[in-house]
């Protein structure tokens with residue numbers, strides 16, 4: 079487990095004290111390197127890796143040190159080391175920070191000031207956590223929309239301040255559940271005028287803040303920073319892919335999200351390294367599956383089917399990727415299993431059994447300041463209120479029905495604000511539920527099963 083935190087002031091070490099009861103934090107681990115600070119930005123980022131932990135065990139911990147002070151005591155539960163333990167994770171992309179009532183926008187890139195809110199999604203996650211319904215979280219890119227901070231404060235440099243606020247806003251989740259992240263285009267850079275005028279752009283270009291603040295298991299999986307990595311958890315091999323850089327046709331091959339030449343991007347490894355790693359990782363996972371390893375291979379990344387299809391659909395098919403999750407599009411789209419070309423039309427819409435292709439799911443409606451359609455403004459209070467509609471559109475199939483050739487791959491869609499939860503029941507069953515972030519009702523439900 080990696081524990082990471084931020085301090086305004088330099089401390090003499092980065093230390094975590096931990097133990098299996100709250101009253102006896104009898105073990106201690108420190109980072110071998112001093113805390114990292116940004117040039118021009120201030121503040122210190124700390125990370126400590128806790129190793130040789132017992133599986134399925136709750137640990138209590140605090141972080142800091144005697145010199146800089148200690149955090150309060152939090153706890154987390156380690157991953158199981160078997161393939162039988164049921165677990166659940168929430169998967170979504172594109173969650174902003176607060177909402178337009180709390181952080182009104184002054185300007186926007188397309189001239190439209192948005193009415194929006196990430197609060198219903200944030201509250202849904204809190205509820206799921208409190209109920210004990212989720213064991214981990216996977217935010218598949220566009221984390222807090224920190225690069226849009228200037229839309230709220232056009233003349234000030236607020237990137238780091240807003241990122242800190244966002245991290246505090248989600249701390250009730252991140253201090254107790256593993257919060258896994260994938261790179262999205264909004265992680266790319268600070269392109270605010272204040273960042274450029276004050277020469278901070280170089281410290282924040284090419285996913286720097288994203289890679290300083292988060293610590294995914296890339297070292298352990300042969301990946302690079304938080305850009306690409308994989309890990310096993312229970313009956314699943316999870317792979318987090320990079321949809322932004324380092325493959326032919328990537329949107330941010332040489333420059334970041336704003337495509338300004340003075341902020342080069344990409345090239346996290348020599349050309350070809352990333353896709354070679356992905357192929358080797360999927361191949362190994364598929365072989366391991368045949369030899370008693372995790373039975374499910376689940377991939378997540380920021381951009382939808384179309385982008386991933388070009389680089390990776392052939393690999394997904396060859397090595398039997400069961401599901402792919404993404405954000406970027408601010409809605410919900412679920413497909414029938416497909417290898418990117420042929421759609422398996424014989425399945426029931428709520429139950430895919432022995433699918434040959436990958437199930438593609440866009441879960442990108444957590445709410446952000448680039449989305450206006452999910453929120454209305456309450457006339458009386460002037461505050462943003464969630465739109466009541468939770469309309470879902472489905473292509474209904476009777477059992478055995480074959481959809482006409484040419485029908486869309488996307489068969490269940492909604493624009494309602496939502497948060498998804500995947501439950502890994504065991505080696506032969508997955509359950510996916512999409513919850514309305516505003517009403518909590520289950521908007522979509524799917525079982526994916528395999529003959530064991």
Ligand SMILES: [Fe+2]
Pocket residue numbers: 220262263264380405406407
């Ligand atoms: Fe995006």
